[in-house]
Amino acid sequence: MNKEKVTFAYVKIAKQYEHEVSFTPPYHCELQPIEGIWSVVKGEVAHSGPHPNLLSVRNTLLNAFKKKITSQVIIGFWRRALKNAKKYLEFDDNAQLMDEDFDEYDNSDEDCVI
Numbered sequence: 001m002n003k004e005k006v007t008f009a010y011v012k013i014a015k016q017y018e019h020e021v022s023f024t025p026p027y028h029c030e031l032q033p034i035e036g037i038w039s040v041v042k043g044e045v046a047h048s049g050p051h052p053n054l055l056s057v058r059n060t061l062l063n064a065f066k067k068k069i070t071s072q073v074i075i076g077f078w079r080r081a082l083k084n085a086k087k088y089l090e091f092d093d094n095a096q097l098m099d100e101d102f103d104e105y106d107n108s109d110e111d112c113v114i
Contacts, residue, residue, distance in 0.1 A: 030084040033077035040068050 014021045024031040029039075044064035051057045 024085070031081050031088075033074065033081045036077040036080065037069055037074065040073070041065055044068060 011021050026032070027035060029035045041061060041064040045051075045057060045060045048060050051060065
């Protein structure tokens with residue numbers, strides 16, 4: 001409460017160009033692609049059976065990242081988050097996507113997620 005609020009450089013740059021930065025809620029499963037990635041990795045750990053120690057859990061996590069999390073999976077979760085963000089924007093008359101380049105990544109109906 002008594003901490004000074006730090007303004008990030010990208011917020012200052014956006015204000016220079018009269019843009020507003022909107023933040024998504026942290027850990028929001030529909031808007032944060034990393035949450036989907038973690039769900040895949042944690043699912044692998046859960047389904048791999050009991051672990052005798054933390055080293056075994058760590059190794060299972062690392063293997064899950066190597067084997068299950070490909071660039072296609074990451075892009076799939078990113079596309080899904082973008083589609084969800086666009087749906088939220090439809091309900092907010094004051095919000096708009098500033099960069100139309102997002103659409104070039106969202107032209108596929110296929111989400112490459114597990």
